[in-house]
Structure formats: C-alpha cells, structure tokens
Amino acid sequence: MNQTVLEGFSVEIDRGEVERLLGGSGAASGKQGERLEKAMVDGLAEAGRLIEPRGIYLTAAGKDLPGSTIFESLGRMAFCVCTIGPAIEERVSELSSLGDLLGAVILDSAGSAAAEAVARHMDDAIKALAAAEGLRTSCRASPGYGDWDVGEQRALFALVDGARIGVTLSPGGMMIPRKSISFAIHIDRNPARLRSAESCRNCDMDTCPYRTRDPGR
Numbered sequence: 001m002n003q004t005v006l007e008g009f010s011v012e013i014d015r016g017e018v019e020r021l022l023g024g025s026g027a028a029s030g031k032q033g034e035r036l037e038k039a040m041v042d043g044l045a046e047a048g049r050l051i052e053p054r055g056i057y058l059t060a061a062g063k064d065l066p067g068s069t070i071f072e073s074l075g076r077m078a079f080c081v082c083t084i085g086p087a088i089e090e091r092v093s094e095l096s097s098l099g100d101l102l103g104a105v106i107l108d109s110a111g112s113a114a115a116e117a118v119a120r121h122m123d124d125a126i127k128a129l130a131a132a133e134g135l136r137t138s139c140r141a142s143p144g145y146g147d148w149d150v151g152e153q154r155a156l157f158a159l160v161d162g163a164r165i166g167v168t169l170s171p172g173g174m175m176i177p178r179k180s181i182s183f184a185i186h187i188d189r190n191p192a193r194l195r196s197a198e199s200c201r202n203c204d205m206d207t208c209p210y211r212t213r214d215p216g217r
Helices: 015-021 030-050 087-097 101-131 150-159 197-201
Strands: 004-007 054-061 076-083 180-188
Touching: 004 101, 015 030, 015 101, 030 087, 030 101, 054 101, 076 101, 076 150, 087 101, 101 180, 150 180
Parallel strands: none
Antiparallel strands: 004 054, 054 076, 076 180
C-alpha cells in the first residue's frame, strides 16, 4: 500500500491551548506575573524552534487493519501517525535536570499543543483529499480513546510505517517520541461517527487533557 509522508510544513502553537493544558492558571500580578509571562513567551518561542512536524498516512479498507475488528465493517479509512520529533522532550528533560521546573512544564505543554496542531494539519490534508472526490471524513479516533483498545497500537504500526518519520513503539506499546499521535479516519459520503459524546463521557481517563473538549471533533 502506498504511504504518503507530509513534512516541511509549519503549525502554530496555540497559547490558549498551552494555558489550558497547564490548568488554566489565573492571572498573576507583580513580579510573579512578569516571571510567568516571560516563561510563557520564552517557552512558546523555544517550542517553535524545536518542533519538526512530520506525518505519514495511508488509505485502506477498515478490514485491512491487521488483527482488528473495530473498523471491519467500514470501507475506506485513513490510518495516520504524526509527530513533532524528539527535541522538545529532550529539552524538557534538560530543563528539569537544571531545576527549571517552570520552563520544563511550559515547554512540555507547548509540545503537547504542537503535536495536536500537527494532527489537525494531517486531518485537514486527508479531509481535502476526500473533498476532492466528493467525500467527507469522520472525526479522528486514536488507540486508547473511547472504544479503540490501546493494545491495537501495534496493529496500526504494522500497517503504517511510522519509522519513516522517526516514530517507533516501546516494548510497552508507547510511541517514541512521546509527542506523537496516531489515529484513524473514516472516508465516505456519510462517514461513521468514530468518537461519540458517550465515548468521552464513559472513558475512565479522568486526567485526559481533552476530556472537556467537544468529543465530536
């Protein structure tokens, strides 16, 4: 199966998203406020320099995901892996070892926001491909969220060559680099709703940073 690699594109890191991931801390005043503002500005700027957005996807039938039955009844699917590369998490570790915990946590959150921005870019690219054929796309679904068992991450990587963009799996099935996202999208005239409101409401991941988001997207 032909696999498409997207690279050399840029994404914007949403400051509001970074602040949300940090817990939506209220405005501080005085020297503390100045320190937090400088740390945020510096962190966003550094994150922008360190990210290397890349993605790979292929289109296949749902039944082509090896050993999986969750998409078996669906026709055309896009299976994708994307990443911002390892530089941010390496820098976060360095900042932590230097005792700059504020800088580390801001940069880590900026990395998470950047990874989501890369996933949205890939989503938009697949959506455009579908639209050119008069088709639509579903919302994204990722292993470990809703009904899709995280154990099927290996099945997705057996289909999509994540190593071509530098993403591999640990023995425990976690993506390396950590700031990577894998997902599937249904392509059809009337695509399935792969992640419903109930998927997030019934999920037991209370600390998921996306739990408060509209689960229909």
